[in-house]
Amino acid sequence: MRPNKRDELVRKSLQVFYRDGFHATGMDKLVVETGVSKTSMYKHFRTKEELILAALQLRDENFRKDFFSRIEELADTPAGQLLASFDALGEWFDEKEYRGCMFIKAGAEYQEIDHPIHKQAAEHKRILLDHFIDLARKAGAQDPEHLACQIVLLQEGAIVTAVFLKSCDPAGDAKAAARVLLDTELA
């Protein structure tokens, strides 16, 4: 089984885009950082945009897999998993390579709502929300959608705040808030 060059290209491009941003990363830099020749890149992807979309798709798959499986490791009840999501986020924030959410940044650099990159970022957020709506329903919430939206608001807020205010404890504060909301909703 040979290591597919295409996958390697996407995997490493993802790292560079995450570290340096999309507009700030030129194709020449990717040639150096990925070790894949430009000719080869353009055989796999017709444009830089297509490469970005592939990188975002990989990120989406990896993030959801890691995030959800970590949550399930940390708790085994739906309500517990809703809360455990903040512990999983906290672990992420503590990684020294943490640079915020790739999809928030993608949406920030490609702002037109019809832009494929923006739409892909929005879809990622939508899938996450749906997952937590499902968890909220299983937890027995009176209004699962409402509760899940609030949980997601706290998650997004923590993700953003963890970038700017390292002195705070966004994951801890968000978890405490989520616990109050959860108790209120399940009461």
Next chain:
Amino acid sequence: MRPNKRDELVRKSLQVFYRDGFHATGMDKLVVETGVSKTSMYKHFRTKEELILAALQLRDENFRKDFFSRIEELADTPAGQLLASFDALGEWFDEKEYRGCMFIKAGAEYQEIDHPIHKQAAEHKRILLDHFIDLARKAGAQDPEHLACQIVLLQEGAIVTAVFLKSCDPAGDAKAAARVLLDTELA
């Protein structure tokens, strides 16, 4: 009192940066959009980065002035103002030019924590947090800092979510969550 060209340049550059992003906005585009010649721009600002910093400073001043004064219009008690912040955000989200938070986007495009632009964005967030800590204290919270952090998490989450999930009601959901947290903290 002649309209200062420099201020006009910063004001219009701010709009373009907000609409199109920082890396995606070249100086030549700014020449066209602001009507100020490039030579004149570089007389006022030695680099593009300095212009961005000036634009962010203007944004910081305007945002805080508008946000805080709107909050005080909507409520006259500290607790009421904490909640009213979400109504003010909701009004902002409904503007058709809404494109998310300028400082989140600045931090996303300039990610190194030592970068002047990143630091300026972080400072803006810090000032906002301090303001809400003050409000929480005046509202009689047991732990003003903790409550304010949670309020801010909800605000940031709503700001981000309003970009991606227009179908939801981030401001309303966040306000409802804030009310629960406030009642718990003041009980």
Next chain:
DNA sequence: GGCAATGTGTACCGATCTGTAAACTTTTGC
């Protein structure tokens, strides 16, 4: 062995990037 797929290096295209030079025009203060 041989062929096709997949990869490579290098050189290049036109456009755009930030930033500068020089000569000229308008506005402003006194």
Next chain:
DNA sequence: GCAAAAGTTTACAGATCGGTACACATTGCC
């Protein structure tokens, strides 16, 4: 009224942008 300040146009420098052309090397498979 006049000089300094502030603004303008035009042109350009050097680098980098996304993307392509072409000739050559490596690999997997039968």
